[in-house]
Amino acid sequence: MTMTQKILAAHAGLDSVSAGQLISAKLDIVLGNDITTPVAIKEFKKVGFDKLFDKKRVAVVLDHFVPNKDIKAAEQSKTCREFSYCHEISHFYDVGKMGIEHALLPEQGVVTAGDCIIGADSHTCTYGALGAFSTGVGSTDMAAGMATGTAWFKVPSAIKFNLSGKLPSNCSGKDVILSVIGQIGVDGALYKSMEFTGEGVSGLSMDDRLCICNMAIEAGAKNGIFPVDEKTIEYMKGRCERTPVIFEADPDAEYERTIDIDLSKIVPTVSCPHLPENTRPAKELGNIRIDQVVIGSCTNGRMEDMEAAYKILNGKKVADGVRCIIIPGTMQILRECTERGYVTAFIDAGAVVSTPTCGPCLGGYMGILAAGERCISTTNRNFVGRMGHVDSEVYLASPHTAAASALTGYITEYKED
Numbered sequence: 001m002t003m004t005q006k007i008l009a010a011h012a013g014l015d016s017v018s019a020g021q022l023i024s025a026k027l028d029i030v031l032g033n034d035i036t037t038p039v040a041i042k043e044f045k046k047v048g049f050d051k052l053f054d055k056k057r058v059a060v061v062l063d064h065f066v067p068n069k070d071i072k073a074a075e076q077s078k079t080c081r082e083f084s085y086c087h088e089i090s091h092f093y094d095v096g097k098m099g100i101e102h103a104l105l106p107e108q109g110v111v112t113a114g115d116c117i118i119g120a121d122s123h124t125c126t127y128g129a130l131g132a133f134s135t136g137v138g139s140t141d142m143a144a145g146m147a148t149g150t151a152w153f154k155v156p157s158a159i160k161f162n163l164s165g166k167l168p169s170n171c172s173g174k175d176v177i178l179s180v181i182g183q184i185g186v187d188g189a190l191y192k193s194m195e196f197t198g199e200g201v202s203g204l205s206m207d208d209r210l211c212i213c214n215m216a217i218e219a220g221a222k223n224g225i226f227p228v229d230e231k232t233i234e235y236m237k238g239r240c241e242r243t244p245v246i247f248e249a250d251p252d253a254e255y256e257r258t259i260d261i262d263l264s265k266i267v268p269t270v271s272c273p274h275l276p277e278n279t280r281p282a283k284e285l286g287n288i289r290i291d292q293v294v295i296g297s298c299t300n301g302r303m304e305d306m307e308a309a310y311k312i313l314n315g316k317k318v319a320d321g322v323r324c325i326i327i328p329g330t331m332q333i334l335r336e337c338t339e340r341g342y343v344t345a346f347i348d349a350g351a352v353v354s355t356p357t358c359g360p361c362l363g364g365y366m367g368i369l370a371a372g373e374r375c376i377s378t379t380n381r382n383f384v385g386r387m388g389h390v391d392s393e394v395y396l397a398s399p400h401t402a403a404a405s406a407l408t409g410y411i412t413e414y415k416e417d
Helices: 003-012 037-047 071-086 101-108 122-130 139-148 173-184 199-203 206-219 230-236 303-313 331-340 342-349 399-408
Strands: 022-026 029-033 058-061 091-093 116-119 133-136 150-154 158-164 193-197 223-225 257-262 269-271 279-281 292-295 323-326 374-377 393-396
Touching: 003 022, 003 116, 003 133, 003 193, 003 223, 029 037, 029 101, 029 139, 037 071, 037 139, 058 071, 058 101, 071 091, 091 101, 101 122, 101 206, 101 331, 116 122, 116 139, 122 133, 122 206, 122 223, 122 230, 133 223, 139 150, 158 199, 173 206, 173 257, 173 269, 173 279, 193 206, 206 223, 206 230, 206 303, 292 303, 292 399, 303 323, 303 331, 303 342, 303 399, 323 342, 331 342, 374 399
Parallel strands: 029 058, 029 116, 058 091, 116 133, 158 193, 158 257, 193 223, 292 323, 292 374, 374 393
Antiparallel strands: 022 150, 269 279, 269 393
């Protein structure tokens, strides 16, 4: 069995499972946010459920429109608050302690290796970086998961990504996953497990791995997953509330195919409108003028992303006519940015710094685009109208590329001095 299949078998109480098999699995964590949880609550009550399977295994994170942007957002958050207080949900994150859910839960130790996790958000696949099976579901499945602690799955087949070499210093996990999606396409891993392995894994930081797994869904995958190594164990030490369970793929595990990726050959990569698979090297796009830069999101709002932005922006100025928006992924990251002097440096450079929010990524608030405007963003999707007007354009890139572009006003490959 593959790593994913072993986790699913264990949670289904079975000795083994195979690709295509339908199973019912026990859940370790059920997750929702301020957009999807109110729908789940409605279904929860409609069916007649009146209690959670475990108040410590449900997480509700208010992150998309919080602090609330309008009356509808306020009502959604109120619904989440009342439900969470009523059911004494342990992991309820509101203004002041919230963060972008997929940056927050690993940071707070809510998820851990060997877990089986569902979340009513497509980027729940992020937690595969810790060696967990995690995947996005609809709000109805979230409602059932909150009540029963179980979910049904079709066991996915897998694609093995064999990583070798080491990333260049001006590249990160974002460049890796954009390159992979550019190679296999947005449906290249449809309902499959993207399993990353090989000696190149050891050179990737946890933030790199979280970013890569986060965007597995952009290749159509059911989940993305990394093996548990020394870096994973060190990251989880003293952080996770449950004892990690480590699974390894069998030597004879079956994969639909194996794709070799030499990390040393990865270059700063940009996904052009209007699909994540439409990738090109950043150095080929220098004639494209931008109006806005967003550095943040569940993909790239972690500390290493803030460090990359600081390294490039410190002591310099954002180009005239460019709006640079920086959004640390959690309150802890925001605090660390403040203590390190990053926030002051960002402001001095002409950027704005926000409390954690998903806001601009989905065209919600904090950076909506008008017709004809272009944004280079560290977010995960660049569909038509994703960040505002249908006639706007979103280019996806790493924090290095986004910050370098903020200084020039054009899409720019970052090169170290």
